[in-house]
Amino acid sequence: MIPFGLLSGFMDSKEIRITELGENGFRFRLAEECPEPERFLICFYDMKKAGYRKVEIRKFEMNAVAGTSAAEEWCVQENDGSFFREYSVRVEQKDYMEEVQRLAGEYNRYIRLKLEGDDGELAKALTGYPAELDEVHCESLEEQRKLWFGENSSSIRQNPDADQSVEESFLDKETEFALELNNTSLYEEYLRQLLKDFLASYWQKNYLTHSWLAGRTPERFYIGNQFCHNLFPTEEQLFSIMDKMRSEGLEITLAFSYIREFMLPSVGKLLEKVDNWCCIHGMNVEIVVNDWAVAEMLHGKTSHLCPVFGTLLNKRKKDPRMKYKSGDISLFQRNSLNAKFYRDFLAKEFHIHRYEWESCGYPQEFPPGKNSLHLPFYQTNTSQYCPLYALCTTGDRGMQQLAEYCPKFCEKYALLYPEHLHMMGRYNSLFGVDKTFLESPEMWKKIKGIKPDRIVVNL
Amino acid sequence: MKITAGLGSIDEYERFVQAGADEFFCGYVPFSWAEKYGTIMPLNRREVLCYNVQLGAYSELEILSHMVKKYKKPVHLTFNSLYYLPEQYPEIGDIIEQCMELGFRSYILADPALPVYLKNRGISCEIHLSGETGEVNSEMVKMFRRFPLKRIIFHRKNTFQDMQSVIAAEREEEKQAGIRPEEGMEFEAFVLNEMCQFTGAFCNSLHCDEMGYLCRVPYWLGTVRDDDVIPEKMRDLQAQVWEREPDPSAYDDTDYLCGETGCGLCALYKMRQAGITHLKLVGRGNYVGHMEKDIRNLRKALDILETAENEEGFQCTIKRTVFPYGCSGRCYYR
Numbered sequence: 001m002i003p004f005g006l007l008s009g010f011m012d013s014k015e016i017r018i019t020e021l022g023e024n025g026f027r028f029r030l031a032e033e034c035p036e037p038e039r040f041l042i043c044f045y046d047m048k049k050a051g052y053r054k055v056e057i058r059k060f061e062m063n064a065v066a067g068t069s070a071a072e073e074w075c076v077q078e079n080d081g082s083f084f085r086e087y088s089v090r091v092e093q094k095d096y097m098e099e100v101q102r103l104a105g106e107y108n109r110y111i112r113l114k115l116e117g118d119d120g121e122l123a124k125a126l127t128g129y130p131a132e133l134d135e136v137h138c139e140s141l142e143e144q145r146k147l148w149f150g151e152n153s154s155s156i157r158q159n160p161d162a163d164q165s166v167e168e169s170f171l172d173k174e175t176e177f178a179l180e181l182n183n184t185s186l187y188e189e190y191l192r193q194l195l196k197d198f199l200a201s202y203w204q205k206n207y208l209t210h211s212w213l214a215g216r217t218p219e220r221f222y223i224g225n226q227f228c229h230n231l232f233p234t235e236e237q238l239f240s241i242m243d244k245m246r247s248e249g250l251e252i253t254l255a256f257s258y259i260r261e262f263m264l265p266s267v268g269k270l271l272e273k274v275d276n277w278c279c280i281h282g283m284n285v286e287i288v289v290n291d292w293a294v295a296e297m298l299h300g301k302t303s304h305l306c307p308v309f310g311t312l313l314n315k316r317k318k319d320p321r322m323k324y325k326s327g328d329i330s331l332f333q334r335n336s337l338n339a340k341f342y343r344d345f346l347a348k349e350f351h352i353h354r355y356e357w358e359s360c361g362y363p364q365e366f367p368p369g370k371n372s373l374h375l376p377f378y379q380t381n382t383s384q385y386c387p388l389y390a391l392c393t394t395g396d397r398g399m400q401q402l403a404e405y406c407p408k409f410c411e412k413y414a415l416l417y418p419e420h421l422h423m424m425g426r427y428n429s430l431f432g433v434d435k436t437f438l439e440s441p442e443m444w445k446k447i448k449g450i451k452p453d454r455i456v457v458n459l
Numbered sequence: 460m461k462i463t464a465g466l467g468s469i470d471e472y473e474r475f476v477q478a479g480a481d482e483f484f485c486g487y488v489p490f491s492w493a494e495k496y497g498t499i500m501p502l503n504r505r506e507v508l509c510y511n512v513q514l515g516a517y518s519e520l521e522i523l524s525h526m527v528k529k530y531k532k533p534v535h536l537t538f539n540s541l542y543y544l545p546e547q548y549p550e551i552g553d554i555i556e557q558c559m560e561l562g563f564r565s566y567i568l569a570d571p572a573l574p575v576y577l578k579n580r581g582i583s584c585e586i587h588l589s590g591e592t593g594e595v596n597s598e599m600v601k602m603f604r605r606f607p608l609k610r611i612i613f614h615r616k617n618t619f620q621d622m623q624s625v626i627a628a629e630r631e632e633e634k635q636a637g638i639r640p641e642e643g644m645e646f647e648a649f650v651l652n653e654m655c656q657f658t659g660a661f662c663n664s665l666h667c668d669e670m671g672y673l674c675r676v677p678y679w680l681g682t683v684r685d686d687d688v689i690p691e692k693m694r695d696l697q698a699q700v701w702e703r704e705p706d707p708s709a710y711d712d713t714d715y716l717c718g719e720t721g722c723g724l725c726a727l728y729k730m731r732q733a734g735i736t737h738l739k740l741v742g743r744g745n746y747v748g749h750m751e752k753d754i755r756n757l758r759k760a761l762d763i764l765e766t767a768e769n770e771e772g773f774q775c776t777i778k779r780t781v782f783p784y785g786c787s788g789r790c791y792y793r
Binding site: 001003004005006008009010014015016017028029030031032043045047050051052083084107110118119120122123126127129134135137138139140141142143227258259260261262264291292293294295296297312313315316317318319320321322324325326327328329331332334335336338339340341342345349379380381382383384385387391392393394395396397398400401402410411412413414415416417418421423425429430 | 468470488489490493494496497498499500507508509510511512513514515516517518519521522524525526529541542543544545548570571572575576579593594595596597598599601602603605614616618620621622624625654655656657658660661662663664665667668669670671672673674675676677678679680681682683684685687689693695696697698699700703789793
């Protein structure tokens with residue numbers, strides 16, 4: 001049976017399932033006895049245009065198929081095992097026949113490609129995906145970063161022809177600027193160095209000292225990792241970092257990831273301590289919520305802790321192969337947060353007014369409210385059972401289990417991907433890199449509607 | 460524990476009932492949705508058109524509703540995309556109302572905005588929280604108590620201890636609220652097939668006809684810094700992976716091996732102890748014969764569980780009867 005997604009039909013206004021298809025007609029089935037229809041509308045999927053071609057049929061001959069009704073007086077019988085009656089429709093119509101031939105050809109080709117080739121070959125045949133480049137990759141993340149961001153990369157250095165006004169307004173602080181401290185090395189480096197030295201080293205290690213973003217000192221830091229529960233700083237580290245940030249006049253956002261059941265008591269206690277710290281120092285701290293548990297646990301805390309809607313809850317399709325996707329990809333521009341009723345729910349129930357977004361290679365329509373845009377990396381896949389841990393300990397990324405003790409393999413190892421895809425595997429997640437705003441600050445001006453009021457760099 | 464099996468077509472319903480399934484889940488995507496949104500904004504997580512993984516056509520739901528009336532094995536409809544567009548919520552509300560007219564009362568949802576919308580609109584269907592929703596913990600369950608929740612489906616990456624703790628917390632809540640045990644929350648866990656390397660709720664990459672999954676794109680273990688090296692031991696481990704493939708004799712003459720892509724049969728003893736009430740058997744779109752064998756094997760394992768005296772004895776019997784020539788080693792629960 002051809003899948004309904006490829007071949008749909010209507011009998012007058014009733015949606016029907018076509019169970020057999022031929023050049024001279026088709027069969028369908030119904031739960032009840034069929035009235036005398038005036039017309040059929042058959043919808044054939046066209047993979048090339050990623051849409052349907054419809055054929056209207058008004059001249060046809062229809063008969064009940066023998067064997068699907070126990071008797072001439074057929075009806076749904078609860079006891080005799082007959083649940084439907086099948087009908088055959090004979091059609092002699094050129095456009096119908098042509099569409100049947102086309103669909104059969106396309107579907108056969110698809111099945112052949114699935115059976116005979118691998119995913120790369122299938123994608124190449126259907127979308128032009130350059131499967132031959134899938135074997136080209138770097139040997140280290142450092143080499144990869146050099147390619148992405150280094151001065152020899154496409155155009156990250158300032159382009160003399162580019163519109164400088166975005167950079168100027170950025171330097172004039174119209175938009176808040178933040179950096180993520182999201183792993184152990186960064187926590188340690190930040191604690192070890194003066195802010196100025198830390199920043200110099202941060203941009204230099206990422207080959208981005210020439211970037212327009214590097215010209216400004218961040219006003220805010222995010223502490224913690226949104227995607228891996230093992231990368232949150234130790235309590236001692238956390239309060240040392242917060243104390244140092246306070247002394248440096250920096251604003252603070254704490255990024256929590258998903259919270260495993262066994263972590264609930266410790267996270268609850270930590271939130272209380274952070275709340276106390278805020279009360280003592282008269283500071284507010286944002287809490288990035290990536291688990292509904294954190295949103296619930298913030299009930300009863302003081303208004304010093306401000307919840308923010310995190311990336312793992314703020315869903316969106318993200319994939320470095322998006323340019324090969326067929327169909328109306330403008331639909332990707334919005335998500336559930338563009339629905340007012342949902343924003344109202346988050347505001348009323350959890351006092352959430354800020355949302356975390358990622359720059360992910362295509363235009364997005366940001367909703368009313370406060371919006372932070374993380375760049376240049378965007379998350380595509382995450383697993384609570386660390387795939388890198390599985391690969392390093394068993395040789396097989398699929399042999400996963402909870403890493404009760406995390407030896408931080410991610411400090412030394414990473415997953416490298418085909419260079420043309422611009423993606424990487426770090427700790428328990430996969431990320432794409434979107435260099436749009438790094439390369440072309442003027443793209444900021446092209447964001448339609450509401451613009452993010454904060455940039456968060458996540459190198 | 461009841462068997463909840465995936466249904467790719469109504470033609471499978473009776474066959475799977477005979478094999479031992481207690482209930483089903485399936486997708487229904489009307490043409491109007493497929494035409495407008497294609498595989499860009501799908502209605503559920505089977506984001507493809509080229510496979511028989513959705514029922515398709517309202518007329519099929521009508522037939523299925525007659526089957527359900529006869530066999531009394533309910534079907535839950537899956538509307539579990541991770542998010543929808545603002546204009547899609549009213550459309551889903553309309554679809555659900557139409558399905559409810561046929562007697563389909565339970566819906567598997569993953570986008571938290573959808574139960575908010577349904578509640579605002581006054582649609583009182585039964586909600587099963589999809590395994591694609593996000594992390595499951597007892598505080599998260601508290602958040603979703605705002606909605607008419609009947610079941611929570613654990614995602615694929617849970618320990619027994621965590622599941623047990625979540626269930627125990629819920630039972631305590633129910634006790635305090637005076638809810639009778641038979642009306643309490645149901646808890647479903649994955650038991651066979653399609654173990655993913657990443658977590659559904661956090662998997663935002665494309666699943667479509669024209670490209671494979673992003674997680675299956677070739678990758679290489681590398682170092683973070685240029686001057687680091689991959690230890691020989693790690694390289695050896697990777698080289699040995701091929702040796703861990705199941706023995707060819709473990710497959711039957713139809714090339715079937717129970718749990719080839721993910722298996723939790725050995726874990727049934729502990730799952731029952733944790734308080735799991737339903738077992739998810741995924742595999743919509745798999746060979747129907749293989750799905751039928753999966754259901755029969757799971758039923759057999761549950762029968763063995765009924766008489767098992769202890770976990771060790773249970774696992775020994777499972778290995779002897781269901782996996783006499785070895786298993787896939789693709790354990791959901793380690």
